[in-house]
Amino acid sequence: VTINLRPWYQTYRWISAGEIFFGVNCIEEQLSKKIKHFQAKQILIITDKGVRNAGLLDKVLKLLEAIDVNLEVFDDVEPEPSLETAEKLKEIVRKGKFDLIIGIGGGSVLDISKLTALMATNPGDVKDYIGMYLIKNKGLPKILIPTTAGTGSEVSEAIVLKGALPGTKAVIYSEYAPGDVVFLDPVMTVTLPPKLTAATGMDALSHAIESYMSIDSTPFSEAFSEKAIQLIASNLRKAVYQGENLIARYNMLLASTLATMAWTQSSVCQGHAIGLAIGTQYGLPHGVSVSLALPYVMLFNLPAIPERIARIAELMGEEVKGMSPKEAGIKAIKAVINLQKDIDLPTTLLEIPNARREDIPALVDGAYKAQRLLKHSPRLTTKEDLEKIISLMFKGLDI
Numbered sequence: 001v002t003i004n005l006r007p008w009y010q011t012y013r014w015i016s017a018g019e020i021f022f023g024v025n026c027i028e029e030q031l032s033k034k035i036k037h038f039q040a041k042q043i044l045i046i047t048d049k050g051v052r053n054a055g056l057l058d059k060v061l062k063l064l065e066a067i068d069v070n071l072e073v074f075d076d077v078e079p080e081p082s083l084e085t086a087e088k089l090k091e092i093v094r095k096g097k098f099d100l101i102i103g104i105g106g107g108s109v110l111d112i113s114k115l116t117a118l119m120a121t122n123p124g125d126v127k128d129y130i131g132m133y134l135i136k137n138k139g140l141p142k143i144l145i146p147t148t149a150g151t152g153s154e155v156s157e158a159i160v161l162k163g164a165l166p167g168t169k170a171v172i173y174s175e176y177a178p179g180d181v182v183f184l185d186p187v188m189t190v191t192l193p194p195k196l197t198a199a200t201g202m203d204a205l206s207h208a209i210e211s212y213m214s215i216d217s218t219p220f221s222e223a224f225s226e227k228a229i230q231l232i233a234s235n236l237r238k239a240v241y242q243g244e245n246l247i248a249r250y251n252m253l254l255a256s257t258l259a260t261m262a263w264t265q266s267s268v269c270q271g272h273a274i275g276l277a278i279g280t281q282y283g284l285p286h287g288v289s290v291s292l293a294l295p296y297v298m299l300f301n302l303p304a305i306p307e308r309i310a311r312i313a314e315l316m317g318e319e320v321k322g323m324s325p326k327e328a329g330i331k332a333i334k335a336v337i338n339l340q341k342d343i344d345l346p347t348t349l350l351e352i353p354n355a356r357r358e359d360i361p362a363l364v365d366g367a368y369k370a371q372r373l374l375k376h377s378p379r380l381t382t383k384e385d386l387e388k389i390i391s392l393m394f395k396g397l398d399i
């Protein structure tokens with residue numbers, strides 16, 4: 001029997017971005033100063049069409065007009081970046097003699113910006129580095145500017161690409177991946193449409209709650225998770241329905257970064273394992289699929305960690321006075337479902353047009369393969385358990 005020592009008793013590790021600026025208009029105040037600090041002359045800006053069309057690229061370019069630098073813009077990052085796009089950018093960055101990368105966008109753009117900075121200084125192909133910590137050299141300096149409040153890619157070691165085979169993902173972890181400088185400017189997120197705000201916001205809530213449930217949560221991650229859960233519960237509705245509400249955007253951006261600072265220590269657990277399987281099978285956005293799994297996973301974990309799930313109810317502003325931890329835990333699950341309904345996200349697989357019960361075995365297999373996530377669950381999760389959880393997702397919760 002091996003004794004699994006959990007973080008309270010063992011050394012734990014935490015990594016984040018090098019320097020983080022957070023605040024309204026922090027880009028205007030600090031971006032050009034930082035570029036001068038890096039003494040950059042040749043900059044590669046990586047973004048996508050959505051960011052360009054929203055005017056956010058122009059906003060940054062205008063700020064850079066005053067400095068003497070050569071800029072090249074790559075705006076062709078697709079929603080789920082492929083290995084081909086990653087290879088294309090590798091060629092561009094190696095040819096162009098760049099000395100700084102700036103990524104402006106959501107999780108996909110930031111992930112590929114992180115990878116491009118690394119591929120500039122590491123030989124070979126992107127596929128040589130798929131896996132955990134295979135990258136040897138520190139990459140080019142990179143400045144990351146998120147335009148969504150959800151993935152927290154700017155502070156994480158993870159880079160997620162579409163795998164070579166259909167329905168698979170290629171994940172690269174590197175201690176050199178987090179941003180050297182990160183600008184969290186809520187102004188950059190106000191143009192994000194309601195649907196994307198809802199999905200990315202629920203991704204952030206999943207990060208916070210799954211990290212909080214993780215058997216590997218630490219005193220650091222718990223503090224970040226708690227704050228993130230509170231902020232999301234009281235700001236996501238406003239961010240979705242009042243896009244220009246800068247206070248709601250500010251709090252969501254803060255929450256999203258805190259939630260990723262939490263899960264990068266503790267990991268996420270079953271919600272992301274099941275969510276990734278569902279998302280891959282039905283081509284759903286990441287936030288929509290992990291959100292779908294969240295309440296079902298909370299219910300499954302409730303007998304193992306009732307006090308902890310009860311605390312989530314409190315953090316979400318629910319009245320739990322006089323209730324048993326289990327009763328309060330049910331309130332937490334209901335609070336998550338109410339939030340999903342309010343922001344018009346699905347709460348069952350019945351609402352996903354191409355989802356079929358016949359897919360259950362494939363979904364179970366997909367989720368079960370994600371042992372790297374499942375092993376952090378607070379309750380042992382077998383294949384049979386996954387089948388029960390996913391079957392329930394085809395019915396809905398009756399609580």
Ligand SMILES: [Fe+2]
Pocket residue numbers: 151203206207272286290
């Ligand atoms: Fe996520």
